[in-house]
Amino acid sequence: QKEVEQNSGPLSVPEGAIASLNCTYSDRGSQSFFWYRQYSGKSPELIMFIYSNGDKEDGRFTAQLNKASQYVSLLIRDSQPSDSATYLCAVNNPTGGTSYGKLTFGQGTILTVHP
């Protein structure tokens, strides 16, 4: 089983819809969770991070964390064509200690928002 696994894509949604991206992780000791967006040919950029169970909202983005189920998700409301990108889930590797900030990434989900 992969340490961090994302729902297989590609995911295609119409403009204005809600895009739902999911991620599961295997290590129960994981402490912090990140969503990065990566446009084609570009480097990853952080869009959300979450540490505590529940929801965290930032504009059109909502991150949801359920540590009991080892599940983290990203919802994008009112999806726009500019949201078309690969979304990477990353989990802090606890064996390195939070001070090292080692991240384990999922394989990414390609999202396409069509007009």
Add this chain to the structure above:
Amino acid sequence: NAGVTQTPKFQVLKTGQSMTLQCAQDMNHNSMYWYRQDPGMGLRLIYYSASEGTTDKGEVPNGYNVSRLNKREFSLRLESAAPSQTSVYFCASRQSTGSEQFFGPGTRLTVL
């Protein structure tokens, strides 16, 4: 403020050649990282440096060496390149007390 810079942007090597990928950050971050990204594989950690003077192996260190030259610079060396090392390489840095890793623009390496 340039953030994280990487050189070169593109490189083509023949099998067995060596090269060094350079990375520098001007954000006074303590920790630096090297990743490789292959299609459908996400990002995999090669080596990291928690602070100046220390380096540690990540998930896929074989065939690579690193040097943390000073607080700003962290280089990745391929001593004898192999086609399996064809990939996009990203350098990242992080302030030890923060959470976000900032990524450089990447180096696209092809080994023939």
